[in-house]
Amino acid sequence: MASTPPSAATPRGNQPKVVWWNDRRYRAILYQVLVLGGVFLLGWYLVNNTLTNLASRDIATGLGFLEREAGFDVSESPIEYSPADTYFRVLVVGVLNTLKVSIIGIILATIIGVIAGVARLSSNWLIAKFATFYVEGLRNVPVLLQLFFWYSLITEGLPSPRQAFNPITGVFLSNRGFGIPVPDWGGTMTAMLVALAAGILAAWGIARWARRRQEQTGQIFPSFRIGLALIIGLPLLAWLIGGAPTAMDAPELKGFNFQGGATLSPEFAALLIGLVFYTGTYIAEIVRGGILAVSHGQTEAGLALGLRKSLVMRLILLPQALRVIIPPLTSQYLNLTKNSSLAVAIGYPDLVSVANTSINQTGQAIEGVAIIMLVYLTVSLSISAFMNWYNRRIELKGGR
Amino acid sequence: MKPLSRIAAVAGMALVGGISSAFAGDTFDAVKERGEVICGVHTGLYGFGAPDEKGNWTGLDIDMCRAVADAVFGDATKVKYVPLSAQARLTALQSGEVDILSRNTTWTLSRDTANGLNFTVTTYYDGQGFMVKKDLDLKSALELEGATICVQTGTTTEVNLADYFRANNMKFTPVTIEKYEEVTAAYLSGRCDAITSDASQLAAIRANDTPDPADHVILPEIISKEPLAPAVRHGDDQWFDIVRWSIFATMEAEEKGVTSANVEEAKKSTDPTVQRLVGATPGMGANLGLDEAWAFNIIKQVGNYGEIYERNVGMDSKLELPRGLNAMWTKGGLMYSPAFR
CATH class of the missing domain: 3.40.190.10 (Periplasmic binding protein-like II)
Known part of the structure; x- marks a missing residue:
């Protein structure tokens, strides 16, 4: 109906003139204007009514609270934070904590998901059944319960700091988290990080060049081994030049807790494990579906060419399956990010957790909830945009 | 703390038109006509407001509601309990859903002013x-x-x-x-x-x-400082007086040694304050617009403050909280009733 070209309804020649409100084109526009106007009116009514009610109840509005002192502490923060900092800063801490668990979670869930998805298709009975058991078991239990499970497993199952497990010198496992020693090498550390970045960049460049050369000449270049050597070798070189320091900052039991070193908190660990294993099941199914979507003839053709099974998977099946996998995978990445808001249930200070406390202190629920929604929207749209870009890159050019 | 209930509260605020201010002075009449006091209580906090094994609401906050029902109807059972979450409690009182908010609520300046409430009497000094x-x-x-x-x-x-x-x-x-x-x-x-x-x-x-x-x-x-006090709506002075003096009556009774066990004999007491308290000398009830036996009924059915305390949070309960600041002023605490005359 809507696709009827407007010209079809145009009066031609000496046909009787139609009044405008009987003209389909004008009617369509009129209805749309009416609906849009109605939506705007309703929105305006709600906003106006809220503001009037808030004002008559003497409830403060506006974003002025962001500059005030927050006054409460958070358990972990990637940046310096103290209770004397502002609400704005504590919200930034919350956003960073959300991003931290989301990014690490997405990477790990992808790895686990791909492994489990491929394993379900394995001809090895034990591996296939084990993967099926994992997927069907964890996919069908609500993620919140899984978080409680992992959290209580860590806090109840591990010993107190005074009886902490000490598998290797400097590594401590207790219900306060996992303490590991970190290198205390000053400037050499920075130089090594720069060298590592340079190594990754060089390896990527070599891989690109090698692929192009192989496409043109058919010659194979051992880009993987050379790249790995660069990634490991360059930081090692930087370490040697820096005088091969060996000082370590190891966790040590002082007073109530371990001090020094790096600590992975039970809250972060439980949230990460829970989200990764839960989302991994969905990714496994998507990967399995993607691989099954590639015609079996492709596998047979690959085997007929004399390729090994693992090479058929890597060179023929996975690249084609990716085109089917990427769009639903994006949804899983978004789900993982949004599910990270369950952190408040097990005490990880993510955005929702700190924003909730801010709301309670300031009483400015509307602003607080709006900030939460805005941040999640921004993060989700960014993930979507990145995945859509990647999807366009790998899809068949000139197809359809 | 649940974002959903917050959004619901905000959405509610968005939909309900202006705030009605028709409550002023009407609560007492509305309660009498209804035949029961509606009391906003905790969803379950042992010692203050929680249902017991038989499903009866018990607790210090609950007994304050029962005292008010006694004062108005002479029957401590004429209370309807509405369990409220921490977020919903202030709105429930403001909007007239409950007559009294007796729910472990800290008396603060901003709640007393900006939120349109009046706190009556501190019934528990917490911290x-x-x-x-x-x-x-x-x-x-x-x-x-x-x-x-x-x-x-x-x-x-x-x-x-x-x-x-x-x-x-x-x-x-x-x-x-x-x-x-x-x-x-x-x-x-x-x-x-x-x-x-x-x-x-x-x-x-x-x-x-x-x-x-x-x-x-x-x-x-x-x-x-967390002084916990029952609250009523701002602007209804008659109801405010009834609730606060119902609570004071339990404190005055403790100070004068009148308990649920000996309140009958107290009618024959020679102490004029006790006589006024239990209604042997009329006048106090009339001033509040209540029956002269209002305080007698409270002490008879609910008990004095000391009995309420010990039963719910004190040594007779599982909490075993010492009286501390919540002792009578005569025993070094902060509980003090203005004069009954």
Whole structure:
């Protein structure tokens, strides 16, 4: 109906003139204007009514609270934070904590998901059944319960700091988290990080060049081994030049807790494990579906060419399956990010957790909830945009 | 603390038109016509407001509602209890859903003014404290330097905690969890060295949730003022008077030694104050617009403040909270009723 070209309804020649409100084109526009106007009116009514009610109840509005002192502490923060900092800063801490668990979670869930998805298709009975058991078991239990499970497993199952497990010198496992020693090498550390970045960049460049050369000449270049050597070798070189320091900052039991070193908190660990294993099941199914979507003839053709099974998977099946996998995978990445808001249930200070406390202190629920929604929207749209870009890159050019 | 209920509250605010101010002076008439007092209470806090095994509401906050029902109807059972969440409680009173808010609510300046409430009488002087395991062998909260502390999100508990450590130049790590049950579980599992909350709530946790209450100690420091008081709507002075004097009657009775057991004999007392209190000398009831036996009924059916305290949170209960600040002023506490004359 809507696709009827407007010209079809145009009066031609000496046909009787139609009044405008009987003209389909004008009617369509009129209805749309009416609906849009109605939506705007309703929105305006709600906003106006809220503001009037808030004002008559003497409830403060506006974003002025962001500059005030927050006054409460958070358990972990990637940046310096103290209770004397502002609400704005504590919200930034919350956003960073959300991003931290989301990014690490997405990477790990992808790895686990791909492994489990491929394993379900394995001809090895034990591996296939084990993967099926994992997927069907964890996919069908609500993620919140899984978080409680992992959290209580860590806090109840591990010993107190005074009886902490000490598998290797400097590594401590207790219900306060996992303490590991970190290198205390000053400037050499920075130089090594720069060298590592340079190594990754060089390896990527070599891989690109090698692929192009192989496409043109058919010659194979051992880009993987050379790249790995660069990634490991360059930081090692930087370490040697820096005088091969060996000082370590190891966790040590002082007073109530371990001090020094790096600590992975039970809250972060439980949230990460829970989200990764839960989302991994969905990714496994998507990967399995993607691989099954590639015609079996492709596998047979690959085997007929004399390729090994693992090479058929890597060179023929996975690249084609990716085109089917990427769009639903994006949804899983978004789900993982949004599910990270369950952190408040097990005490990880993510955005929702700190924003909730801010709301309670300031009483400015509307602003607080709006900030939460805005941040999640921004993060989700960014993930979507990145995945859509990647999807366009790998899809068949000139197809359809 | 649940975002959903917040959004619901905000959405409610968006939909309901202006606020009606037709409540002024009408509550008493509305209550009499209805035949029961509607009381906003806690969803379940042992000692203050929670249903017992038989489903009857019990607790210190509950008994204050029963006292008001006694004053108005001469029958402590004429109360309808509405369990309210922390977020919904103030709105429920403002919007007229309940007549009294008797729900473990701290009396603060902003609630008394900006939120359109009037707090009646402090029925329990509470304050935030710390509970630790006994084997840590701590004597004071000042020894908590570097400790990990479990705390529930929301309320002012988190800020009081940070303030206290900043004021004493000490460091700590908070573990902030949304639900009270999960906070308790984290503390009991050893995730935290200490748990902080209102002292009465710590006592409830120790009594109900620990395997052996003797393994846990509540440290002596009280780091905040939390006077808990029933509240009524701002602007209805008659109802305000009835509620606050119903509570005062329980305190005056304790001061004068009138209990639910001896209130009959008290009618023959030679003390003029007692005579006025129990209605042997008429006048007090008439001033409030109530029956002269109003206070007699309260003491007979609910008891005096001391009985209410001991039964719900004191030595006769599982909480075993000492009277402390909540003793009568004659015994070194803060409980004090204005004069009955």
